[in-house]
Amino acid sequence: MAYAQSNRPLLETIAQIAGIWIFSDFGYYLLSSTFAPGASYSTHPIALSLYYFVWVLLLSVLYAEFYDRSELSTYRLSTSVSIISLGALALTYIFYIFPVLPTIYWSPGSVPPAELFRATGWYFLPKSIEILLQQLLIVAFVQAFAVHHFSLRAIQYWCAGLFGGIHVLMIFDGGGVPYVTFFAASAATAGFIFPYLLLKVRNGFLYSYFLHWGFYALILVLLRFALG
Numbered sequence: 432m433a434y435a436q437s438n439r440p441l442l443e444t445i446a447q448i449a450g451i452w453i454f455s456d457f458g459y460y461l462l463s464s465t466f467a468p469g470a471s472y473s474t475h476p477i478a479l480s481l482y483y484f485v486w487v488l489l490l491s492v493l494y495a496e497f498y499d500r501s502e503l504s505t506y507r508l509s510t511s512v513s514i515i516s517l518g519a520l521a522l523t524y525i526f527y528i529f530p531v532l533p534t535i536y537w538s539p540g541s542v543p544p545a546e547l548f549r550a551t552g553w554y555f556l557p558k559s560i561e562i563l564l565q566q567l568l569i570v571a572f573v574q575a576f577a578v579h580h581f582s583l584r585a586i587q588y589w590c591a592g593l594f595g596g597i598h599v600l601m602i603f604d605g606g607g608v609p610y611v612t613f614f615a616a617s618a619a620t621a622g623f624i625f626p627y628l629l630l631k632v633r634n635g636f637l638y639s640y641f642l643h644w645g646f647y648a649l650i651l652v653l654l655r656f657a658l659g
Contacts (some may be wrong), residue, residue: 436496436575444575449593452568455486457599459561471546472557479557483564488569497574498567501629503636513634515642524648525555532655548658550651558647566625566640573626586626595619600656617646 436444462482472479491498535548558568572593576586598615621643628635628642 436494436571439602441575441579444524445572445593448568448572448575449597451490452565453596453600455483455564456597456603457639458482460603471549472554473549473551476553477555480560483557483560486564487560487567490564490571492568494571494574496582497571498573500568500578501636505632510637513637517637519649521555521559521641521644524631525552529648531652532652535655535658545655547651562640562643562647566636566643568623568634569625569639570629577630581625583630584631587623590626591619591622594622594625621646 439447459479459482460477463475529552569590571615572590573586576589581589595615595618598618601614602611624642625639630641632638
């Protein structure tokens with residue numbers, strides 16, 4: 432970096448974060464289309480996980496200053512306890528709860544799109560890394576506003592707008608307007624919560640991450656009971 436991220440004009444930083452988010456999303460669509468029609472997290476989990484992991488590594492360098500400010504690398508006993516507890520809940524869901532959920536019967540023209548309909552246990556590997564990527568982008572976004580002395584409420588509104596708006600890209604998943612509207616509205620709501628967790632709560636990044644992860648776990652439960 433030529434100079435610290437905190438010294439960049441705010442609009443430049445926000446444009447950069449939004450650009451990375453959009454580019455990484457379109458990269459996913461391009462990469463998945465190179466495998467086969469209908470390729471998904473469940474059918475090509477390793478390749479898509481590696482794709483998102485490369486982006487995570489890039490962010491860890493590009494926004495290292497913001498992550499230091501968020502104390503993401505700071506060790507606390509409570510952090511270890513939270514990781515073990517929340518990780519155990521996630522693994523219990525993947526290996527013991529998800530496999531016994533009703534099977535979804537669907538047609539290719541149905542919405543939500545096949546990505547969620549076809550989800551297997553493997554779905555959660557690339558999805559978990561994608562969520563990590565998005566959470567790291569949100570941390571950088573929140574810290575970019577924080578170093579410019581924006582109030583928490585202002586940051587919440589901006590984050591809700593970005594996180595909700597970026598989910599409009601889900602239209603490329605093949606979902607209809609109700610599907611995209613639901614996820615965009617849910618993301619906007621979560622975007623209002625994330626800054627509070629990240630700025631005001633100890634180990635807030637973990638809670639923000641697992642709240643994000645848990646949303647998709649819950650959606651899959653509801654889909655399978657509703658359409659199974």
